[in-house]
Amino acid sequence: MRRQFLHSGLVVLLLWGAVACSGSAELKPLAADALVLTFGDSLTWGTGGGENGNYPYQLEQMIGRRVINAGVPGEVSAEGVKRLPEILKEHQPQLLILCHGGNDLLRRLDRQALHDNLRQMIEAAQQSGTEVVLIGVPSPGLLLEPPALYAELATEFKLPFLGEALAELMTDRKFKSDAVHFNAAGYRQLAQRVKDLLKAAQAI
Helix, strand or coil, X not given: CHHHHHHHHHHHHHHHHHHHHHCCCCCCCCCCCCEEEEEECHHHHCCCCCCCCCHHHHHHHHHCCEEEXXXXXXXXXXXXXXXXXXXXXXXXXXXXXXXXXXXXXHCCCCHHHHHHHHHHHHHHHHHCCCEEEEECCCCCCCCCCCCHHHHHHHHXXXXXXXXXXXXXXXXXXXXXXXXXXXXXXXHHHHHHHHHHXXXXXXXX
């Protein structure tokens, strides 16, 4: 059992090491009139942040490009994978910031299904000519950290990856509006982390 635990830990560390490299994966520079699509659930919508407190709105102010908030509170990945293609077709964004899966994890839904749904979302975006940034969503529990499936997908598709931001912010009460959601200051911190990642990826 101990050997199996150590092996699993080593696999996770190796994945995070690989993803550290993917965090600096390059994106095409965002044109001045580029559309950025933020896609996800209540953390994207901005539950708890108040008017204009959500992270897409605050990110728009920081990067000077139009950012579309396509968050739907309560949505699970099986619903998101069906919703995304039409939104991509409607807006034709240059960049998708994907932050999805929190409700799957809270409801303890099948993680392989979550992995497959996120994969389909990434593939749908890339097939439409949209680049992707992935945000890792932590599992509920004593040790907040994203499941390895996020790191695996970021490594496989060579995506800029924000792996620890949500987990770090969720452990700081001053950024929280409730047990799950941020307040406006927390969403601003998330927007800043996304901006920093876009800058590292040479998108801005």
